[in-house]
Amino acid sequence: MASRSTRSTQILEAAARVIARRGVRGLRVEELAAEAGVSTALIYYHFKDRTGVLRQTFEFINDRAARYTAVRDPEAPPPTPREELEEVLLLELQDDGEVRENSVAWGELRASAVFEEALREDLARATLVWVQDVAALLGRVQPLAPASSLAAAAERLTALLEGLSMRWLSGGIRADHARELIRGAVDAELAGLRQD
Amino acid sequence: MASRSTRSTQILEAAARVIARRGVRGLRVEELAAEAGVSTALIYYHFKDRTGVLRQTFEFINDRAARYTAVRDPEAPPPTPREELEEVLLLELQDDGEVRENSVAWGELRASAVFEEALREDLARATLVWVQDVAALLGRVQPLAPASSLAAAAERLTALLEGLSMRWLSGGIRADHARELIRGAVDAELAGLRQD
DNA sequence: GTCTATATTCCGATAGAC
DNA sequence: GTCTATCGGAATATAGAC
Structure with a gap:
């Protein structure tokens, strides 16, 4: 069950990249929008506000990290x-x-x-x-x-x-x-x- | 040779307190000014810009930390x-x-x-x-x-x-x-x- | 050196069309 | 769902008087 690449997950993946580059406190909604290839307005449509983006990004990252541990031949x-x-x-x-x-x-x-x-x-x-x-x-x-x-x-x-x-x-x-x-x-x- | 409490060091001490409270990325020049009891303009007079404040604050803190180690009866x-x-x-x-x-x-x-x-x-x-x-x-x-x-x-x-x-x-x-x-x-x- | 404005920039957030 | 355009507030930085 590969996670479908919905718009939301696209944005979250982009957020993970931006955070890795700029840090949480350096994350600008505009830069995130550019990274995800969407408009800033769309981000506010999918996530209530900047804090919402951050919260969900941490969830997203946690889930992703949990998956690694399972990878075994x-x-x-x-x-x-x-x-x-x-x-x-x-x-x-x-x-x-x-x-x-x-x-x-x-x-x-x-x-x-x-x-x-x-x-x-x-x-x-x-x-x-x-x-x-x-x-x-x-x-x-x-x-x-x-x-x-x-x-x-x-x-x-x-x-x-x-x-x-x-x-x-x-x-x-x-x-x-x-x-x-x-x-x-x-x-x-x-x-x-x-x-x- | 106790370090004289010049304006600059007053501001740096205040900066250390504000950073401890809000973090580097939460430091607002206005809050720093209030904490030091001076105007924002004075901060820009003594330190070129916000980054200058941060750089010098780290130096200040390093020096201060070095002094602790020396304290011995x-x-x-x-x-x-x-x-x-x-x-x-x-x-x-x-x-x-x-x-x-x-x-x-x-x-x-x-x-x-x-x-x-x-x-x-x-x-x-x-x-x-x-x-x-x-x-x-x-x-x-x-x-x-x-x-x-x-x-x-x-x-x-x-x-x-x-x-x-x-x-x-x-x-x-x-x-x-x-x-x-x-x-x-x-x-x-x-x-x-x-x-x- | 220090202050009181005030200019400037940046950025989160929204309105409204499609 | 997605975009373009823009508003409004907050924060950095400067001008100019004292």
Whole structure:
């Protein structure tokens, strides 16, 4: 079921590209219209206002990101927990267009939430789910580790990923270097869990 | 040599407060003028334009942050390298007014650099200095560790700190929890360096 | 150096035709 | 559903007096 390319989704795809280029707070409705190849009026017809565009774009991006995780070759042997863990963490540090767009949008959401209360609840919920996923994967690699240690390690790994992602997106380091650092952190955290 | 409170520095202090409240992209010259208790025209007199204000505010904040690190009771015994290391890392996660302002500004700088080439060079330089400082401290705790391992650990610790700082500032976690997680990461990294 | 206007630009949003 | 044209407000920036 490939998502039909309706006008609305065309605009949302364009919005993701513009946000990746200019940031949430740099998104101009006029530029979005140009990127999508439509008039500004049409944007206000499909979305109530600029805020509506942003809200729906984040939804759109979230859905898209959720789909990536599912992509797997059914022929290949099932991944080990350890592989799954690294996969989940390394997936976001890819120079691929859509993945990068998602990472930029996530960073923008995080940065905007510092100043906008309204964004915090959604962000907190999404973060919690993510941290719990990672904690569960860690638990499958180190089943004897106490839950509190797993939770702390998951918080650190995901926060580290966000920090490295920002450095990557802001031009401080390359994606492959960031991935290498993540792998090192996974090693270190698993070593720590082995001792608990 | 306490920095005299010139008009310019008054405005820069006000700018730091406004940025902490509204973000870089939410800073309005008019609001800044009100906060500083001057007219908008005066701001354009002292700083060429809005961008000039932002550039100088980041410089100002950097200088201010550099001063914190130096604050130490001359009576107390000198800190161990390990203590110094934790101090440097934990310093930024404080609910204190100016420290918080600095953290917010740093996060904004990082986030803005994703979209503005012009900011990247300064940011990269400041980050490099910081990472090297931390690597040097790690080296004093684990003198036998190879330089490349020290560098990687320093990159991870500082990136983790940035990630946790954003979570703290965006309301996801409390400062003391963030500090706890940092301490755990320091433990883990030092354990890793011990084996190299 | 500092202020009180005011000019200028930019951008979100709408009216109304097709 | 989509466009052209335009309005109105907000924010940056400047002119000119003191």
